Amino acid sequence: MDPILVGAVAYTPNVVTIWEGIRDYFADTDSEMDFVLFSNYGRQVDSLIDGTVDLAWNTNLAWVRTVAQTDGACKAVATRDTDTVFQTMFVCRTGAGMTDLTSLRARRLALGSKDSAQAAILPVQFLAEAGIGGDDVELLRINSDVGKHGDTGRSELDALRAVLDDRADAAAIGINTWEAIGRDQLMPGAFEVFWESPTYSHCNFTALESMPDERIQPWVDHLLAMDWENPAHRPILEMEGLRQWVLPRLEGYQSLFDAVAAQGITARW
Amino acid sequence: MVNHALVLDLVERVGAVATGATFTVGWGADDPEVASETVAAWCERTGNQLVEVGDSFAVLRRGRAADPLLDLDPDQLPGTRLWMYTNFDCNLACDYCCVRSSPQTERRALGLDRVRQLAAEAVQAGVSELILTGGEPFLLPDLDEVVAACTSQLPTTLLTNGMLFTGHRLERLRRMDRQRLTLQISVDSATPEIHDSHRGKRSWKRAVDGIRIAHEEGFRVKVAATLPAEQLHEVEPFHVFLDTLGVAREDQVIRALAHRGVSETGIELTMESLIPEVTITADGVYWHPIAADHEDQLVSRELFPLKNAIDEVRARFVEHRQRANAAAAWFPCA
Structure with missing residues (x-):
C-alpha cells in the first residue's frame, strides 16, 4: 500500500525536522507516511481536495475553508492537546x-x-x-x-x-x-x-470524507500512541508543541465559523 | 532596565532557524548585564540554549545541542578509566617516548599517599579501572604498595617494559595481586631489530623474557606495540609471534606512533581530536596519557577532588565536540 501522504505548511525551517521525525515514527508500521511541504495553506487545501495529499495539517481557518469548499465532505481526524484549548x-x-x-x-x-x-x-x-x-x-x-x-x-x-x-x-x-x-x-x-478569550480549537489533520476509514484509522491510532514519556518520541512532541495527540474537539471551531460568516471571509483566497 | 523589544527579537529569530542551529541577537548600547540576564531567562523558560554572551550580543541555539557524551561507546566515556603516572624516570630512553622519559628524567613520583587517595576517590567517581604507567614503574622502591593501593579498590593494569623482573623487583612483583592486576608489557616487533632500534640493544630479548616470567608468576599479560601508522596494516606476523608467547589476541594491543614527546614523527593528537582518558601525574590532571608531559593538554593543577577533575574533562570534551559540530554546520560546503 502506498504511504499516506501528509501535507504541511513550511512556516519555519524546523518543520522539516518535525516531519522527518514523524515520518520516522511511522516507518515500518502498517501505516507508513511521507510528507509534502507547501508555502501556504491555500495551496495545501487545494492539494487535499484534488487528492494530491491524503491528509492536511491544517490551521483552524484552513479547516473552515476546507469545510466550505467541500460542502462539509471532510473530516478532522486528530489534533494536538494544545489545539483543543487555544x-x-x-x-x-x-x-x-x-x-x-x-x-x-x-x-x-x-x-x-x-x-x-x-x-x-x-x-x-x-x-x-x-x-x-x-x-x-x-x-x-x-x-x-x-x-x-x-x-x-x-x-x-x-x-x-x-x-x-x-x-x-x-x-x-x-x-x-x-x-x-x-x-x-x-x-x-x-x-x-x-x-x-474562551478556549477554541486550532489545528487538525484534515481528510476528505472519501478517505476510507480502514486506511486512515491505523494511522490515527499510531499517532495517538506517541508517548511523552518515551525518550524517542519526546523531541518531536516538544518541537510540535504538545504533550499528547488527541481526537479533535469539533465544537471548538464554531466561533471561527461564526466569525468567517459574519466578516464575509471568502471560501477561497 | 529590560529592553522589551529584545524578547520579541528572540522569539522572531528562533522561529527562523531549525532545531540545533545557532543565531545571534544584539542589544546595541543596552546594559549588557541586564540584557544577558534577560536572554538567559528566556532560554531557561523556552528550552533554548545560550551559547555565548558578548558585550552587545548573544549567540543562542534553538533547542539544546545533543549531548556528545551520549554518542560515545560507554567504554569511551571519560572517567571510565583513570590513568596515573607513577613516575617519569625510566631505565630506557626510547626514541619515540611521548613523555620524554629516560634515566636522566626527574622522577616526579605521584607517591603512595596520593595514589591511595586517588584510588579511593576513583571508586566514588565511578571509575571502573585503574591504569598505572610511567616512566618505568618498577624503578619505584614502593611499587608493590602503590599497586596494592590500587588493586584493593579496582581492577588495575600496570604498564612496564618488563625488563626489571629480577632480584628485589621480582620479589615486589610476586607480592602483587594476580587476580586484580594485569601487566601490560611493551614489545614493538616479532624480532629484535625494530624493537631494539627504538628502545636500545638487547631490550627486545629482555622484554620477551619478562613476558615469560610474568606468565610463570601467574599474571595475565597484555602486550602493547607502538608502530608507525604506515606499518599498522602489516601486523599479522607480529600477532602470530605473540600467539606463540601465549598472549591472548584480545590482549595484543597495537597503537599508532604519536608525534609527542621526543618522537619526531607520528600522528598529531590534540585535545580537539582525542577522546580524553583522564590522566593524573604529579604535576596535574591531563587530557590523555599520550600528552601527560605537555602543557597544551593540562586540564588542572588540582588533583583533588578527583570527581571535579573528571567533571572538568567531560565538560571540556562536550564543549569541543559542540564547537566542532557547530563549525561543521556553518561550513557545509567549504
Missing part, C-alpha cells in the same frame, strides 16, 4: 488601566495578519460579541505573514512592537505567542493581559 489574549502596556474589551473603545488595537484566526479574525468577532463595532476601535492591521495563517508568529510580534512603540494601545495575540515571550514575567512592566 485562546486569544488581549494585551496592553502594564498599568494602562484596561479591564475588558470595552476598554478598547476609542483606542487603537493592533491585529496580526488578516488570515490569522487567533490574531485577526477571532479578535474582531470577540469585539463584536462585546458590542464593539468597527467605528468604536481603531484597528491597526499588520499583515506580516499572509498565507501562513499567523503560524510564523511574526505579525503578532509586530503587533506587540506596535504597542511598545505607542503605535497601538493594545494587541491581540495567540496564547502560544504569549507563552513564547514568557507571559508577563520576562519583561516586567511591559505587557499585561486584560482579556482572555
Whole structure:
C-alpha cells in the first residue's frame, strides 16, 4: 500500500525536522507516511481536495475553508492537546488601566495578519460579541505573514512592537505567542493581559470524507500512541508543541465559523 | 532596565532557524548585564540554549545541542578509566617516548599517599579501572604498595617494559595481586631489530623474557606495540609471534606512533581530536596519557577532588565536540 501522504505548511525551517521525525515514527508500521511541504495553506487545501495529499495539517481557518469548499465532505481526524484549548489574549502596556474589551473603545488595537484566526479574525468577532463595532476601535492591521495563517508568529510580534512603540494601545495575540515571550514575567512592566478569550480549537489533520476509514484509522491510532514519556518520541512532541495527540474537539471551531460568516471571509483566497 | 523589544527579537529569530542551529541577537548600547540576564531567562523558560554572551550580543541555539557524551561507546566515556603516572624516570630512553622519559628524567613520583587517595576517590567517581604507567614503574622502591593501593579498590593494569623482573623487583612483583592486576608489557616487533632500534640493544630479548616470567608468576599479560601508522596494516606476523608467547589476541594491543614527546614523527593528537582518558601525574590532571608531559593538554593543577577533575574533562570534551559540530554546520560546503 502506498504511504499516506501528509501535507504541511513550511512556516519555519524546523518543520522539516518535525516531519522527518514523524515520518520516522511511522516507518515500518502498517501505516507508513511521507510528507509534502507547501508555502501556504491555500495551496495545501487545494492539494487535499484534488487528492494530491491524503491528509492536511491544517490551521483552524484552513479547516473552515476546507469545510466550505467541500460542502462539509471532510473530516478532522486528530489534533494536538494544545489545539483543543487555544485562546486569544488581549494585551496592553502594564498599568494602562484596561479591564475588558470595552476598554478598547476609542483606542487603537493592533491585529496580526488578516488570515490569522487567533490574531485577526477571532479578535474582531470577540469585539463584536462585546458590542464593539468597527467605528468604536481603531484597528491597526499588520499583515506580516499572509498565507501562513499567523503560524510564523511574526505579525503578532509586530503587533506587540506596535504597542511598545505607542503605535497601538493594545494587541491581540495567540496564547502560544504569549507563552513564547514568557507571559508577563520576562519583561516586567511591559505587557499585561486584560482579556482572555474562551478556549477554541486550532489545528487538525484534515481528510476528505472519501478517505476510507480502514486506511486512515491505523494511522490515527499510531499517532495517538506517541508517548511523552518515551525518550524517542519526546523531541518531536516538544518541537510540535504538545504533550499528547488527541481526537479533535469539533465544537471548538464554531466561533471561527461564526466569525468567517459574519466578516464575509471568502471560501477561497 | 529590560529592553522589551529584545524578547520579541528572540522569539522572531528562533522561529527562523531549525532545531540545533545557532543565531545571534544584539542589544546595541543596552546594559549588557541586564540584557544577558534577560536572554538567559528566556532560554531557561523556552528550552533554548545560550551559547555565548558578548558585550552587545548573544549567540543562542534553538533547542539544546545533543549531548556528545551520549554518542560515545560507554567504554569511551571519560572517567571510565583513570590513568596515573607513577613516575617519569625510566631505565630506557626510547626514541619515540611521548613523555620524554629516560634515566636522566626527574622522577616526579605521584607517591603512595596520593595514589591511595586517588584510588579511593576513583571508586566514588565511578571509575571502573585503574591504569598505572610511567616512566618505568618498577624503578619505584614502593611499587608493590602503590599497586596494592590500587588493586584493593579496582581492577588495575600496570604498564612496564618488563625488563626489571629480577632480584628485589621480582620479589615486589610476586607480592602483587594476580587476580586484580594485569601487566601490560611493551614489545614493538616479532624480532629484535625494530624493537631494539627504538628502545636500545638487547631490550627486545629482555622484554620477551619478562613476558615469560610474568606468565610463570601467574599474571595475565597484555602486550602493547607502538608502530608507525604506515606499518599498522602489516601486523599479522607480529600477532602470530605473540600467539606463540601465549598472549591472548584480545590482549595484543597495537597503537599508532604519536608525534609527542621526543618522537619526531607520528600522528598529531590534540585535545580537539582525542577522546580524553583522564590522566593524573604529579604535576596535574591531563587530557590523555599520550600528552601527560605537555602543557597544551593540562586540564588542572588540582588533583583533588578527583570527581571535579573528571567533571572538568567531560565538560571540556562536550564543549569541543559542540564547537566542532557547530563549525561543521556553518561550513557545509567549504
